[in-house]
Amino acid sequence: MAKDKEYFDRSGPSRLTSVDWKCESHQRCVAASLVQGVYILERDQQNNRQRPQALAPPWFMFFGFQLLHQLVDDDDSSIIGTIYEFKPSPSNCKHHSTQDAPKYVIAFRGTILNPDTLLQDIKSNTRLTINRLHTGSRFETAxxxxxNMFNEVGYSNNIWLAGHSLGSAMAMLLGKNMVVKKGILPKAFLFNPPFFSAPIEGTFRNEKLKDGFRIAFSFFTAGITQIVKDKEERAQSEDQFAALSRWAPYLFVNKEDHICCEYVGYFENREKMKKIGARRIGMVATQNSISSLLSSAIWKEESAEPLHLLPSANLTVNLSSSQKFREAHGLQQWWRPDLHLESKLYQY
Structure with missing residues (x-):
């Protein structure tokens, strides 16, 4: 039997009967709903729910989107993402403005704790932790x-990327590729994106202790970078990082979610390093991760650039209290109307 959270009319942002596409709050709610649509599409498939029993369509059709293409895993045939096209019906146009709406939205789900998908989801999460998400078949499929979409409709900046957890990492990787290789700046909504580092933000309560630990760790990371990477490799990393700086994806993190909360400290620490006169060291530390550097040193192979590190971002933090980790890491929080949010643009 389907859970209440799978029904759009019971748990979705159905209050948005009129969408203002310039409103960031509305954009966030719609993007999260479209990602939820991917989750429910896969749930429909697992439970063999066909129309009219299928529960996924309201999650995207309510806002005027049609399903253009499903992204399917080659190994387990699960739905990992979708390409939506904004194609509102006449009835939708009466309620929702079409001005400033995205033409296409590419959305990705996160991990589903179900035997049908768990193995391949774990494999993708493992690749993510070792900066090898780009080597998996899911990335190739997406x-x-x-x-193929670009070949059919041409290149456009009027594209949104969206994802939750593992799906946000996939969206981030694709977004980076679009920026560097095609010069496209897609608007990206990344919900609870994984940040693989010591969870300082969620571990220490004392602000001075947190600051001191991060500053010391920045010096340590910069030092390891000098040892592991030669001058040419360091220059290449800096150029690649700078090339991404004009792209500022929207990151949505919960301070009680240890999977993503370290993004808060990551960006705050960069500003603190500038204040203490260690801007250069802070910049080097911002571009490198210890795990990636050590992997390169130990295995004597070229290390992939850390996926989770970003030069610029619109960071939104949910300061509302969460009773459980699943709530703090859950997608549903991002369309709630009573959120206590704090947002800031960090520019490289």
């Missing part, structure tokens, strides 16, 4: 589908 990247090829996007290439």
């Amino acid at each position: 990247n090829q589908a996007i290439e």
Whole structure:
């Protein structure tokens, strides 16, 4: 039997009967709803729910989107993402403005704790932790589908990327590729994006202790970078990082979610390093991760650039209290109307 959270009319942002596409709050709610649509599409498939029993369509059709293409895992045939096209019906146009709406939205789900999908989801999460998400078949599937879409409709900046947890990492990787390789700046909504580092933000309560630990760790990271990377490699990393700086994806994190909360400290620490006169060291630390550097040193192979590190971002933090980790890491929080949010643009 389906859970209440799978029904759009029971748990979705159905209050948004009129969408203002310039409103960031509305954008956030719609993007989260479209990602939820991917989750429910896969749930429909697992439970063999066909129309009219299928529960996924309201999550995207309510806002005027049609399903253009499903992204399917080659190994387990699960739905990992979708390409939506904004194609409102006449009835939708009466309620929702079409001005400033995205033409296409590419959305990705996160991990589903179900035997049908768990194995491949774990494999993707493992690749993510070792900066090898780009080597998996899921990335190839998504990247090829996007290439095909561009070949059909042409290149456009009027594209949104969206994802939750593992799905946000996939969206981030594709977004970076679009920026660097195609010069496209997609608007990206990344909900609870994983940040693989010591969870300082969620571990220490004392602000001075947190600041001191991060500053010391920045010096340590910069030192390891000097040892592991030669001058040419460091220059290449800096150029790649700078090339991404004009792209500022929207990151949505919960301070009680240890999977993503370290993004708060990551960006705050960069500003603190500037204040103490260690801007250069802070910049080097911002571009590198210890795990990636050590992997390169130990295995004597070229290390992939850390996926989770970003030069610029619109960071939104949910300061509302969460009773459980699943609530803090859950997608549903991002369309709630009573959120206590704090947002800031960090520019490289």
